[in-house]
Amino acid sequence: ELKVEQNPLFLSMQEGKNYTIYCNYSTTSDRLYWYRQDPGKSLESLFVLLSNGAVKQEGRLMASLDTKARLSTLHITAAVHDLSATYFCAVDYYGGSQGNLIFGKGTKLSVKP
Amino acid sequence: GAGVSQSPSNKVTEKGKDVELRCDPISGHTALYWYRQSLGQGLEFLIYFQGNSAPDKSGLPSDRFSAERTGGSVSTLTIQRTQQEDSAVYLCASSTGVTNEKLFFGSGTQLSVL
Numbered sequence: 001e002l003k004v005e006q007n008p009l010f011l012s013m014q015e016g017k018n019y020t021i022y023c024n025y026s027t028t029s030d031r032l033y034w035y036r037q038d039p040g041k042s043l044e045s046l047f048v049l050l051s052n053g054a055v056k057q058e059g060r061l062m063a064s065l066d067t068k069a070r071l072s073t074l075h076i077t078a079a080v081h082d083l084s085a086t087y088f089c090a091v092d093y094y095g096g097s098q099g100n101l102i103f104g105k106g107t108k109l110s111v112k113p
Numbered sequence: 114g115a116g117v118s119q120s121p122s123n124k125v126t127e128k129g130k131d132v133e134l135r136c137d138p139i140s141g142h143t144a145l146y147w148y149r150q151s152l153g154q155g156l157e158f159l160i161y162f163q164g165n166s167a168p169d170k171s172g173l174p175s176d177r178f179s180a181e182r183t184g185g186s187v188s189t190l191t192i193q194r195t196q197q198e199d200s201a202v203y204l205c206a207s208s209t210g211v212t213n214e215k216l217f218f219g220s221g222t223q224l225s226v227l
Contacts, residue, residue, distance in 0.1 A: 035218075042204060043206075045215035045217070100161065101158060105155045
């Protein structure tokens with residue numbers, strides 16, 4: 001059974017600081033996704049990581065994937081209030097249906113002035 | 114349409130009643146997914162449709178849950194004899210069906226079973 005674990009689950013940051021969210025998964029997969037969810041809203045795709053060593057960046061967010069370690073990171077640089085949201089990683093179960101994404105429990109990020 | 118549309122946005126029902134939730138995917142998207150989001154269980158995969166292929170129903174929690182997709186477009190998720198533990202946000206997503214493509218999610222249906 002594929003398990004996806006995120007940590008931390010809650011993160012309170014000050015504006016301007018850097019931090020990293022970690023996503024570990026338990027079995028082989030070479031497809032990992034990061035999504036953002038604002039309160040009361042649906043999920044918005046941030047990054048799709050498809051190979052070992054993949055790194056993608058947009059604005060103050062950078063995601064990376066290490067398939068050997070079964071680890072993805074989402075790094076936040078110089079946080080701003082607008083980044084406050086819940087961030088989910090999801091792994092496509094290797095060999096399974098494309099649609100069967102297994103999600104982590106999410107990291108609720110709060111950026112304070 | 115411009116995005117994935119779900120209706121109703123909120124549904125309150127009594128225990129034991131049947132409910133139908135509707136999803137209208139992005140035009141041209143061949144893949145359609147249903148997920149359930151609840152506080153205790155997080156985001157759970159329910160069912161996946163891809164074109165004319167048989168759907169992947171492996172995530173449906175019980176035989177009270179079923180879904181269909183008519184004409185390769187609109188999908189309906191039906192929950193029979195609802196129970197309180199069915200209370201959750203039901204999210205629909207669609208994609209182009211190309212492997213590794215990201216999913217586009219609708220805003221969900223908040224189901225409350227009293």
